[in-house]
Amino acid sequence: MLERRTPAHDDLVDHLTRTTALPRGEAARVVLDVLAYFDETAEDYVRRRHRELQSAGLRNPAIFERIQAELPYRAVAPPELSLRQLRRIVYG
Template sequence: MPDEEIVRRIAGSTGLTASEAARVIEDVIAWYGESVEEYVRRRHGHLQTHGTRNAEAFAIIADELSSRPVKAPPLTERQLRRIVYG
């Protein structure tokens, strides 16, 4: 269960019940809880499925990483490539 204070705040600002707010918070925490490596691999696979070439995919991923709430350190294309391909 997430912190009660944030549950109250989200429930109060959205009109959700406390249990609904807690579930939303848990979903958001889980979404952003994956490691940088997990995120890079998942996004790369998703982008490749949609026909994005590697150079463009790595640029997109690097940009996305810089705007996540818990920022990853800046990663070069080479570092991203190593995460994906080992």
């Protein structure tokens, strides 16, 4: 996760404190969380979603199909990954 802010991040924090009821510290945390979310690699996303869906009770065939369907809608979509490639990301 990102831990340092830049002046551009401070502009976002200022905007959030002006337009919401968030105090400055909470707005800074939100900005860092959002930036960390968009900094997540496709491989990290696949691993995280696999854990989340597995803990929700889904089985691997459904998990990998769902992740494959979700990836193109990420903010920066990775190249299309096959089900086999997704399994290799998770299991090596």
